[in-house]
Amino acid sequence: MEATVSKRWLLARLYDPEQTIVDCRFTLGKPQAGRESYEQEHIPGAVYLDLELDLSSPVTEHGGRHPLPDPQVLAARLSRLGISNDTRIVAYDDESGMNAARLWWLLRYLGHEQVFILEDSFGTWKAEKYPVTDHQPIRVPSTFVANVQPQMLAGVDEVRTVSEKTVAAMGDTVNSDSTAPHPVLPILIDSRANDRYQGLNETLDKKAGHIPGALNYFWKNTQNADGSYKSADELQEHFTGLDKDREIIVYCGSGVTACPNVLALEKAGYKNVRLYAGSWSDWISYEDNPIASGEK
Incomplete structure (x- = not known):
């Protein structure tokens, strides 16, 4: 069901x-x-x-x-x-x-x-x-x-490692002519509205931006105009490009609006989805954690 x-x-x-x-x-x-x-x-x-x-x-x-x-x-x-x-x-x-x-x-x-x-x-x-x-x-x-x-959770230390390795892999891809595959890493998904993801409009947390290497999939885009969830086929189209064989770690501002995205991903057929419960508001509580802005 x-x-x-x-x-x-x-x-x-x-x-x-x-x-x-x-x-x-x-x-x-x-x-x-x-x-x-x-x-x-x-x-x-x-x-x-x-x-x-x-x-x-x-x-x-x-x-x-x-x-x-x-x-x-x-x-x-x-x-x-x-x-x-x-x-x-x-x-x-x-x-x-x-x-x-x-x-x-x-x-x-x-x-x-x-x-x-x-x-x-x-x-x-x-x-x-x-x-x-x-x-x-x-x-x-x-x-x-x-x-x-406990396997449903991802902690800040793991998210930090995933972020660092994702950014490094992105740099290697840009700067190298090698076609050798990079190690498979979990995908970080930011569930907030795009303006918050880019760091353009932050009204809830003390710092603006997103976790480096994270992709933006706004949680409300998984729903129809009446608030009901889109069909499995529609959600698969929405998440087109995300590898179903890779692990996905989802976050938002405080771990609440990430949950609808977890549900939508599972409905679309993604089997290995975890929550970074502290999310952005936890990430920025560590002064040394890097912050990205814009679309990347």
């Missing part, structure tokens, strides 16, 4: 006792807005998880603006919400799926595969007269046991 589900699919299973719906709405710069929106109205039966309080850990010197939550802390939070390892989870938001994708990625990182994203926003759900409520469900605690999948 694909990682996304339709409104009709969810409506038909709205009161399935083996399922938990999770509202992930969150507005950067307005940390209370998501919970307030949830308390006003949400999909019936939904519980709420906050991007910064539940799906991230406190900000420190390194780790970026949204460091990954401690797996045991998140597992305890899920348990209190009545979510077990057998629960099917459907997540939604009103931000083009980026926060829901963060939960999707985190749950898979904890070893939980039965997690899906509603392919439409809450706003679309409501506009099309699907049911909403302000009732907050009473949840019976359960037990969720984390089975962490």
Whole structure:
């Protein structure tokens, strides 16, 4: 089954006792807005998880603006919400799926595969007269046991090495007439908008630019105008030129909007995709890390 589900699919299973719906709405710069929106109205039966309080850990010197939550802390939070390892989870938001994708990625990182994203926003759900409520469900605690999948992550040291070797290989290609192949390196993908990638318009982080050697694939370009994900064929065309046999490391500003790109890459048939969770905001927290600007 694909990682996304339709409104009709969810409506038909709205009161399935083996399922938990999770509202992930969150507005950067307005940390209370998501919970307030949830308390006003949400999909019936939904519980709420906050991007910064539940799906991230406190900000420190390194780790970026949204460091990954401690797996045991998140597992305890899920348990209190009545979510077990057998629960099917459907997540939604009103931000083009980026926060829901963060939960999707985190749950898979904890070893939980039965997690899906509603392919439409809450706003679309409501506009099309699907049911909403302000009732907050009473949840019976359960037990969720984390089975962490460390291979899904790439750390700053590895990203630094990949960046250095990629830039060196690019230089060798330009300056050499040799046709000998270069060692196969992971591909770095920057998920931010192109103006941020180029360093032309940085409003969230202290430094502008991108990790040297990274390619730019804006995460919103994986979606249709209504916020639903493009088909597998469309995504394959979108990622044309990326070798499916190579490893891919995806980052963004803080590790959130990279998650929709991870989902889209997997949907397009890329099997070896990892997340640099700290992303750009972690990269620039190390003074010696180089910064590139422009299209290269």
